[in-house]
Amino acid sequence: MKKITFIFMLLSVITTIMKAQEKSSFGFYTDRDVYVSGETLLAKVYTPEINNSTMVYMDLVGPFGKRILGASLEIRNNQADGYLQLPDSLSSGTYQLRAYEKNTVGKVKIIREIWISNRFDGLEKTNQIKRAAVAEIKPDKKTTEISIAEIQPEYPVRSSINASIRIGESLMKEIDGNLLVSISQTEPNFTSATFQVQSDQINEGKNQDKGMVLSGLVTDKKTLLPADSITVYLTIPDSIPGFQYYVTRKDGRFYFLIENYYGSVQAVVQCFGNTEVQRLKIKMDELFDGTGTLSNFTKQPVSEEFKTNIKRNIDAVTLQKIFAQEKLRFSAAPLKKRAPYPYYGKPNQIIDPQLFIDLPNFNEISKELLPGVKFRNYNNEPSLQVLNAPNRIFFSEKPLILMDGIPIRDLNVIKGMGTADIDRVDICQSERFYGDLRFAGVVAIYTTKADYSNLPESDQLIRLKLETIQTPATLTEPQITEANIPDLRQLIYWNPSTEPQAMLSVKCKTSTVLGQYRLVVRGRLKDGTLFFKDKPFEVK
Amino acid sequence: MTTRIIQKMLLFLTFSFAQTVSAQESQDVKWDGEKIKGVRFLPYAAYQGFPYLNNSWQIGKIDFASGESVDGLNLRYSTFKDEIIYYNTTISAQIVIDKASLAGFSLQDGPGKTRIFRKQFFDGYMKGERYFEVLSSGEPNLLVYRKVSLQTTSAYKDQRGVLTNLEYANDYQFYFYSPEKGYTSVKPNWLSLMARFNKTDQKPIKKLLRKNKIRISNEESFVRAWKVIEKEGFKIIP
Known part of the structure; x- marks a missing residue:
């Protein structure tokens, strides 16, 4: 009896496997x-x-x-x-x-x-x-x-x-x-x-049961080892920019889920070192095997x-x-459900510098036109602070600074921008959160050219042309x-x-x-x- | 001995079958968690009364306007500001989730009891998006806007010993809602409920409530009464 049961079970397992393969x-x-x-x-x-x-x-x-x-x-x-x-x-x-x-x-x-x-x-x-x-x-x-x-x-x-x-x-x-x-x-x-x-393929990445997955590796340029605890940002600039982040683990790998995007899409992947001296390198995985x-x-x-x-x-x-x-x-x-407002929140202030007098640089713009934004360029070392409106005090940290939706850290990129270069500036004068990220206010600059040409490509910033879901x-x-x-x-x-x-x-x-x-x-x-x-x- | 070999072989076969069918890399990436956007929660003034729905953090789920949802969050509904606050354990911060990004949320209020809140546009006095608790889902829905407002009261000293005359007081507003007819205000009492029906329907409804031994004395009995009435097919008048 036991033998019959065993044979029966063996057959059923084999049949199921064969069916699965078929x-x-x-x-x-x-x-x-x-x-x-x-x-x-x-x-x-x-x-x-x-x-x-x-x-x-x-x-x-x-x-x-x-x-x-x-x-x-x-x-x-x-x-x-x-x-x-x-x-x-x-x-x-x-x-x-x-x-x-x-x-x-x-x-x-x-x-x-x-x-x-x-x-x-x-x-x-x-x-x-x-x-x-x-x-x-x-x-x-x-x-x-x-x-x-x-x-x-x-x-x-x-x-x-x-x-x-x-x-x-x-x-x-x-x-x-x-x-x-x-x-x-x-x-x-x-x-x-x-x-x-x-x-x-040795590493096929994540299972794509929710959509396309973009992946890559961050390494420390000094040690050449995978970099741990590095926040990698993915920005898809658009009229309402898309944004995601991923904090790397010990293997230095990062993954982004690209949902609801169709056709060819511009994207920027970047990361910043955890210290001022840390230099990193991003290597994107090929989308195709x-x-x-x-x-x-x-x-x-x-x-x-x-x-x-x-x-x-x-x-x-x-x-x-x-x-x-x-x-x-x-x-x-297919129409994707767009976020009703940018990922950095509803701005407290939206300023269009072109409606005002011509100003030659961002220092002048911030002084004359941007309420609650303090941009200074002492000793050629630019700094930027935003007012924390609920507490009526300026944040001591640097805010999230965006250019056409893409985060930037180097203020030298914006210091030379005059009214002719800027289409509008969104300002969030409060402490904003995006998942586990905290931003001490937000200054989002939208350029007139909107071609991301001001963003210097480096080992830490990669501009991609993503072939997302085919139309x-x-x-x-x-x-x-x-x-x-x-x-x-x-x-x-x-x-x-x-x-x-x-x-x-x-x-x-x-x-x-x-x-x-x-x-x-x-x-x-x-x-x-x-x-x-x-x-x-x-x-x- | 044979049985043990058979058992081992069966175990091996089951294992290899499982390997064949589901040899997929485990999805350990939490895609949705990072989509929660908001501002830091600033504590309210300590007046008498209670500005939240519940005393403690509750496990709940938020539904984004995009259709995605995130479960297992520590949530607290501020009835005073009509905002949902969540506690981000990773960065130890209380965050007011952007209302514009949400379609609603639900809270686990005791074993097996889920309270569902839905964001809807209210077109009456004080127009705007509000979180309504869904007390009964049907045609129409029975909703409650759990509003807590600051009201004046006789002077008292607050926790810091400051003299004040304000307190948080419940100002709950109940509505029947259907997309076609909009909001119909109702109070959770017998008279207000009866007033929402035709004269001809009132008598059988009274009979129905008597038969079901329902006496409307509070919110719970009001909801129970409405569910019984709705089940019998009685329609409210706008």
């Missing part, structure tokens, strides 16, 4: 397999259900292992979609497109091999192409429970497609999340291979047909650029009114968030680019199985 399957798809530099690549990722990350990273690695660009995609309902604008300068070759989450159960990266041709350099001299010599992941299951009807074997250019997709009742019950429906040109001579690699060791590859001959098709694609993309046929329509980023975008059909302007799309339909329904209709128009096309429906079942159904056709 559910951990990644699905990573692109709109096409072959691209031309300067084009936009669209992708959809099904992320493992057992990971609780809210972010998936997608990046492009070149033929020699260099990471070229990437995007941070927000996971919703265990799936994400996004795009990459392929640079014009990419040389022709096989590239690896990677999708991965950080610090997750599986610790895997899914890699999709794609071909990118340089727009200005054809394949005339190319005889071989590199392909990764790695075992591909198990192909998706081709389902028979989806039928694609009303797709003709051939379509003329610029003709309407009215396809209907019927999903079987039993499959409908099993589908998890949204479907990906796409119609794009296919390249018979190059089919993307997809494979998985185990993450070789390193490329690691490249897989082995094999060389394959290039067929003449492939070269011809690539030439046709290059022409199409070049003309698309000439006619400025934009592919994507960007949606407005959602949808594929659009170009509005071509003149018949002599060609429609040069190779991707004619892309909907990565199709709600599963028993009957789906797909309406679009073929472009003027001839060739083989394919309608594909992809999805994932509740047990983690990835499935697809496709139907090819030709545009003649």
Whole structure:
């Protein structure tokens, strides 16, 4: 009896582990397999259900292992979609497109091999192409429970497609999340291979279950050891600046949670020594994982047909650029709940120096215009004090001084600023707290230029251009009114968030680019199985 | 012997399963704590009466306007200034949390009893954002603005021996509130409650309260009476 119980329990544990692994399957798809530099690549990722990350990273690695660009995609309902604008300068070759989450159960990266041709350099001299010599992941299951009807074997250019997709009742019950429906040109001579690699990152940082995490290390420049108990500030300057701080522990590391920011964001990370003489150095962690060791590859001959098709694609993309046929329509980023007032509190006084007489420096401004602010520059050593209004006495300590929302300590930065340089000054004449930080009053200077050029970059102050959550975008059909302007799309339909329904209709128009096309429906079942159904056709 | 091996193997399997499924780095970073903003609390003058809701610090939760919340804080509600004060143990400071940053807060008032306060705009006399305690949540809500004001009284010597004639006195204000109809003032007594209903409803309400043996004599019985009435579907008149 005991043996039976043991076997039963062993089996159930193994089954659960297998199920967990199955559910951990990644699905990573692109709109096409072959691209031309300067084009936009669209992708959809099904992320493992057992990971609780809210972010998936997608990046492009070149033929020699260099990471070229990437995007941070927000996971919703265990799936994400996004795009990459392929640079014009990419040389022709096989590239690896990677999708991965950080610090997750599986610790895997899914890699999709794609071909990118340089727009200005054809394949005339190319005889071989590199392909990764790695075992591909198990192909998706081709389902028979989806039928694609009303797709003709051939379509003329610029003709309407009215396809209907019927999903079987039993499959409908099993589908998890949204479907990906796409119609794009296919390249018979190059089919993307997809494979998985185990993450070789030693330190993957924090789990990103709440959002993007920015991390780094502070070291003491003298001892070169990680610096303990150092307050690191992150400021995201904006009309209402964002601010966070982190006090390092023994390992010298710091982490910031970047929530509710979309697109490219300017940020400043800085720290100050605990003593006047302490000098520190900040080193930011890369947002994207390193490329690691490249897989082995094999060389394959290039067929003449492939070269011809690539030439046709290059022409199409070049003309698309000439006619400025934009592919994507960007949606407005989801509105973030903004703080109703700056992080340093509601100012007691808001002064606009430009409304007053022209004053040449901050000393004069503070004397003439700023109530309760004492700026002095004796012996070329500037000092600044703010009135503690409730106690009717000046604070003995230096207040929090901000320039465009960014904390500064060196008063030499502001001493030369005259009325022409300052847009407004916010003053808080009370003891302010932000978490565990205490500020003896606040003087926030907003400059007219607002370009942070007055802030000298150093080992202790790093200016960053953060690629936060990618702004959602949808594929659009170009509005071509003149018949002599060609429609040069190779991707004619892309909907990565199709709600599963028993009957789906797909309406679009073929472009003027001839060739083989394919309608594909992809999805994932509740047990983690990835499935697809496709139907090819030709545009003649 | 076999049983022990089986037990050990089971233990090992369970452990490895747990490792496989949740091999994630522990999230030891407290992201929300540092978002609390405010100014230093300055003690009030020591008059007769009590300017706070409670005598001591209570464990509570604050809800930010952004939707985030921080739990496990030492909180004290100043009924005199209508401000929530928290004690920051790290820097040993009493901090008045910026009202603009909050959506509300809740306090643990005894085992299993949570008092919920919500920040709402009051459009009556003395317009502005106020913390209302939610006594009953429904349609409408029964809210109380636990106001303590300074009132004149007969002269007395305070703790420092200074002669004064001011004291902190409770000036609680009860309201029925619904987003559509706004605030309807009510007093926690039988007459005021009855006045909020149609004449035709008053008789069955009286009967209902009698049946439930509720006699409105204080805030607690008033709230109980309202909950019983609300459950029966009676509607107040604006």
